[in-house]
Amino acid sequence: MKIIEIPAAEAGRLLPLLQDLHALHAQHQPERHIPAPGSDDLAAWLQDWLQEDNVFALAAESPQGALLGYLIYELQDRPALPVRPAETRAMLHHISVTEAWRRMGVGKALVEAMKTRALAAGATVVAATYAPFNSASAALMQGMGMSPVLTMAEWRA
Template sequence: MDLIDIPPTDAHRLVPLLQKLQALHVTHQPGRYAANPSDAALTNWLGDWLTDESLTARAAVSPTGAIMGYIIYGIEERPALPVRRAETRAMLHHIAVADSWQRMGVGTALIAEMKRAVNAQGINIIATTYAPFNTASAALMARMGLRPVMTTAEWRGES
């Protein structure tokens, strides 16, 4: 497996995995997530998002060049507040692994590479969010040393 950078012009390569991830979220939280976004809409959004220079998109590719999984993370500068210390952290926004490559170390390799890259920049904090129904993400995060530090709750009234 090779790990490669995904520039904004290659955003389309991530869309099949993003569609699957989106469908999982829609299944469990349909009131929160838009169902069935088009590939074009996702490609445009992802391509625009990845132009942000604070973001990094990396993909694990098979020997045939197929995308096995991807990770998108950004660097955030958080100023000090009276109630919180200042910090620079890496925020893991997305991670997805193709079904056929799950439980083969792809997600682990992606996060390990992220840890190496941000640590080389002097950053030793990684944060992420994941939905409570996504037990695979929760297990991967725990294996990689990310521990829950807060819980976010929502109320959504009828529209």
């Protein structure tokens, strides 16, 4: 397995994993997610997102070229406020591993690669969000030394 960067032009390679991730979220939080967005719409959105200057996709690739998992993160420059110092944050937005490769270190390898790249780019904080139903993501983040610092709640009409 090797960790590669996925450029915006190759965003379509991530679609099967993104669709799996989205289906999980739509199943557990149907009020927040469109059940089955079209592949063309997802591909266009993903390509646009990855074209942003500070958004990056990494993937774990098998020797045969199959994607075992991916993550998307963003480097965020957060200016100082009266209540906190300035920081550069690496915000992990998505992570998904093919079902057959879960619990085999793929997610950990992806997060380690992200952390290494982010620190080299000047990040001082690595952060992630995950849904309360996603115990696998919670365990991965905890295993990577991350601990919850806040909880977001919402109400929807």
